[in-house]
Amino acid sequence: MARLSFFLLSALSLGFAAAEDLQDCNGARYLPSRYTCYDGKYLCPVYNGVPTLRCGDACYSAGQYSCNNGVLSGLSFTDTSYTLRADNPTAPFDNAPIEACSRAFWIGRGTCAYCPSVVGEYCATFPNDTRLIGSSGMSTSVPGGQMFYIDPTGALGYTGAHSAYYPPGSVFGVTAYKNGDQGEFKYTPGEGWYACPTTADANVLQIFQKLPGITLASNCTGLNILVTEVGGTGAWQYT
Ligand SMILES: *[C@@H]1O[C@H](CO)[C@@H](O)[C@H](O)[C@H]1NC(C)=O
Numbered sequence: 004m005a006r007l008s009f010f011l012l013s014a015l016s017l018g019f020a021a022a023e024d025l026q027d028c029n030g031a032r033y034l035p036s037r038y039t040c041y042d043g044k045y046l047c048p049v050y051n052g053v054p055t056l057r058c059g060d061a062c063y064s065a066g067q068y069s070c071n072n073g074v075l076s077g078l079s080f081t082d083t084s085y086t087l088r089a090d091n092p093t094a095p096f097d098n099a100p101i102e103a104c105s106r107a108f109w110i111g112r113g114t115c116a117y118c119p120s121v122v123g124e125y126c127a128t129f130p131n132d133t134r135l136i137g138s139s140g141m142s143t144s145v146p147g148g149q150m151f152y153i154d155p156t157g158a159l160g161y162t163g164a165h166s167a168y169y170p171p172g173s174v175f176g177v178t179a180y181k182n183g184d185q186g187e188f189k190y191t192p193g194e195g196w197y198a199c200p201t202t203a204d205a206n207v208l209q210i211f212q213k214l215p216g217i218t219l220a221s222n223c224t225g226l227n228i229l230v231t232e233v234g235g236t237g238a239w240q241y242t
């Protein structure tokens with residue numbers, strides 16, 4: 004049985020074999036940390052600790068689709084500014100905000116925002132949290148705006164104020180799905196988001212997308228990213 008060998012392989016490579024027992028789903032053996040057995044016979048994978056759900060004969064992510072009478076339909080896209088947060092119930096950073104600083108995105112570093120004194124009292128209207136808008140915009144007021152992208156190393160980054168520069172080979176076009184605070188932030192051509200240690204501070208993790216063909220450090224942890232629509236502008240500019 005082809006599936007069985009796949010399950011055993013994942014069990015061994017992740018060291019779960021001793022800790023977790025294989026279970027039975029209508030004759031197919033599976034690890035509950037990797038799959039959910041629906042109605043005693045349908046196996047759906049768990050991604051980054053988040054179970055996919057069953058819809059008819061398909062498995063789906065609730066952050067990208069809805070299921071009505073066994074038929075999947077794609078969620079619509081956000082239409083206002085949104086914040087990002089980490090989603091991996093098995094990781095210590097679950098639910099942590101994902102924030103912009105130094106032209107990259109992080110868990111545990113805080114937002115780096117700036118408002119010049121010439122802007123005056125208007126500066127106080129900015130919450131200075133990290134908000135994005137659409138598939139490539141930072142939610143700012145600075146003339147010219149700022150854009151976010153995925154650079155060729157997989158790092159999620161953003162352009163500086165007053166500059167259109169981004170590393171050659173960067174890609175744009177992340178989808179932010181609208182579903183209360185459960186819509187996903189998804190780069191469809193990629194293989195998923197990862198939080199990687201890149202600084203001396205063990206509590207600070209940088210966000211990467213596993214672009215096809217690139218390798219990320221083995222100490223990175225996979226995660227889903229969820230969006231919460233908030234509206235309003237996040238900062239005059241991100242630094
Ligand atoms: C946001 O930061 C600017 C300075 O960059 C400051 O003037 C403003 O008061 C801050 N907003 C809040 C809500 O603290």
Ligand SMILES: *[C@@H]1O[C@H](CO)[C@@H](O)[C@H](O)[C@H]1NC(C)=O
Nearest residue numbers: 200201202205220221222223
């Ligand atoms: C994570 O892996 C990278 C690449 O192998 C390495 O340079 C870095 O020191 C590692 N960080 C930690 C905290 O283990």
